[in-house]
Amino acid sequence: TDAYALIKVLSTHCNRKEFNILVNRASNMTEAKNTYLQLANATEHFLNVSLKLIGHISEDSSVSQAVIQQTPFTKLYPSSKASLDITKVANKINAQERKASATGGLQFFFKSMLES
Numbered sequence: 575t576d577a578y579a580l581i582k583v584l585s586t587h588c589n590r591k592e593f594n595i596l597v598n599r600a601s602n603m604t605e606a607k608n609t610y611l612q613l614a615n616a617t618e619h620f621l622n623v624s625l626k627l628i629g630h631i632s633e634d635s636s637v638s639q640a641v642i643q644q645t646p647f648t649k650l651y652p653s654s655k656a657s658l659d660i661t662k663v664a665n666k667i668n669a670q671e672r673k674a675s676a677t678g679g680l681q682f683f684f685k686s687m688l689e690s
Contacts, residue, residue, distance in 0.1 A: 577613055585623045593623060596663060597630040606630030629663040631656050 577595070584590045595613065600606035610627040617623050634656035640647035648657045 575613070578616060581613075581617050581623060581625075582621055585617075585621050591623050593617075593625050594628045594667075595625045596628055599633045600630040601633050603630060628666055629659065631659045631663070 581590075581593055584593070595610055597606040597609045600609065606629075607627065610625065614625040614627075617625055632655040634647075634654050636651040636654040637647045637656050640650045643650060647654060648660055651657055
């Protein structure tokens with residue numbers, strides 16, 4: 575998968591050994607956990623890295639509709655399931671950031687996305 579390939583590059587070339595995982599287009603948390611577990615098992619076995627599931631973004635038709643309209647779905651459909659999932663994950667990352675100094679990566683991506 576693309577996720578596995580990216581983790582492999584970052585672990586090999588940047589010596590990263592821990593990654594936060596956000597599962598996209600999951601129908602529910604059970605599906606997200608199963609996807610995460612498959613990836614975690616493969617990366618732990620072959621790459622010797624650890625993963626942490628930070629959440630999931632639900633499969634949501636409003637995302638496709640927003641793409642057609644060329645408008646961020648979080649702006650066009652702020653109450654959609656996917657938008658609410660983004661907010662939940664961003665809040666979780668913000669809480670983690672307050673506990674420890676930010677080291678870069680996904681935290682800055684979500685923070686800049688919410689501030690724009």
